[in-house]
């Protein structure tokens with residue numbers, strides 16, 4: 001199949017690119033063809049995000065979004081910041097951290113916003129193919145010329161099964177990669193075209209989310225609560241969010257930086273523990289947990305942002321790293337990068353472009369936001385939760401993010417992990433089944449499903465490393481960092497074996513990032529496998 005433009009990924013960035021391109025097609029009476037591939041069973045099925053949404057990019061893209069019933073129904077009414085000690089929460093005045101001021105923003109489900117954006121794009125003539133992962137990048141003469149969708153109907157051992165359908169080549173003049181954080185094709189393109197040369201390594205966090213229905217008398221629509229402090233140690237500065245959305249629902253979650261040092265740490269159990277704090281469980285009392293999921297987020301910011309243009313295409317949104325970490329927001333910048341991509345590629349096709357994509361990004365408000373946030377992550381990394389927060393308060397409140405120096409974070413996240421025998425063991429209590437839960441019952445709520453008889457999409461470069469290297473040195477941390485219990489070390493006939501329960505994978509990409517031996521390669525499974533998030 002041939003198109004002028006193929007977009008990989010139906011998140012905010014990919015959909016904004018598609019919509020901007022389609023708008024320009026209409027305004028200019030042109031009919032350049034465009035399609036968008038999404039690996040989820042529908043648009044929104046793989047989207048997981050807080051989400052407090054800053055609407056400026058949407059205002060620019062679809063100014064009449066209110067008339068068109070965009071699902072932005074809950075304006076933020078109040079911000080609360082709390083520093084947690086084990087037994088108490090200390091309120092912190094939210095004015096000391098200006099990026100956390102959410103006046104003018106909305107509490108939304110990003111998955112539902114993407115579903116709505118998908119409808120707008122389709123009405124404008126964009127061909128959307130959900131359930132079709134782009135599994136290979138097509139490169140000819142050192143130029144990207146499109147992508148290939150994944151094969152269907154191949155067995156675990158590689159044999160062709162009945163109903164087999166080979167992947168389809170989708171060739172295009174321009175390929176836009178909007179796969180989100182740690183895109184599987186984005187990773188290859190960054191390496192192939194040396195897009196990150198001269199930059200810091202990229203940095204990540206693992207973010208959890210649950211949606212709860214809570215008692216109406218405990219619900220305050222539009223209330224936004226952020227915490228830091230307990231339960232993670234001070235050298236692992238993590239943060240939480242608890243957003244009161246519509247229909248008596250709260251969206252709550254926890255973000256742990258993936259440069260954490262202690263291999264005994266279990267991000268999932270830290271999140272479950274956090275919910276048992278009096279400042280959090282007071283909202284959840286008598287409530288019901290509806291959904292669960294996890295996703296890595298990208299937070300290296302300006303120092304790690306690769307060149308976004310490559311021969312034959314662009315890498316946009318969180319696939320490149322446009323998230324503004326001081327705000328823990330990336331949807332608006334992802335959308336804006338998509339909007340600029342739609343404009344840029346349209347002008348390229350019309351031969352009227354006179355500026356590179358990277359320079360357009362540099363001249364946009366995305367760059368200003370990333371610039372002001374650039375020391376936020378490094379301050380925490382260098383000085384920990386308390387002193388790092390104090391430096392950040394000074395930088396953000398007094399200097400408005402414009403301190404006259406830029407800090408670096410030159411160690412990749414996986415290399416920050418210390419040996420198991422150098423770090424304290426952590427004992428986690430059993431889940432209480434009221435506020436805290438185990439991994440398997442949690443994954444059940446993510447509606448994750450994969451065809452069982454297919455090649456494993458979690459590829460080990462060397463299958464002996466988990467037991468021969470990672471287990472003795474790091475107590476094989478995959479058992480703990482995977483939020484879906486995919487990886488297990490089991491003992492059979494006095495022999496330790498590494499087991500991969502790939503069908504539970506929620507596509508968070510943490511293993512691809514944090515494995516200390518860099519031995520795990522996440523590739524796209526058969527479409528439309530993965531989670532089926534309702535309103536995440």
Ligand SMILES: Cc1cc2nc3c(=O)[nH]c(=O)nc-3n(C[C@H](O)[C@H](O)[C@H](O)COP(=O)(O)OP(=O)(O)OC[C@H]3O[C@@H](n4cnc5c(N)ncnc54)[C@H](O)[C@@H]3O)c2cc1C
Nearest residue numbers: 009011012013039049050051052134180207317318330331
């Ligand atoms: C826990 C958490 C909380 C967050 N909270 C907020 C918040 O409150 N406010 C905010 O603004 N931002 C927040 N963010 C960040 C925000 O979610 C991201 O910045 C935003 O989703 C990035 O958009 P994107 O289009 O780049 O990627 P994504 O939203 O990740 O979308 C990528 C899409 O591409 C698809 N895809 C990936 N690979 C392929 C492939 N090979 N083939 C086909 N399809 C593919 C995926 O299935 C997905 O649908 C949060 C993130 C997390 C993880």
Ligand code: SF4
Nearest residue numbers: 482505506508509511
């Ligand atoms: S296997 Fe990897 S990508 Fe899948 S849920 Fe576990 S850590 Fe995330």
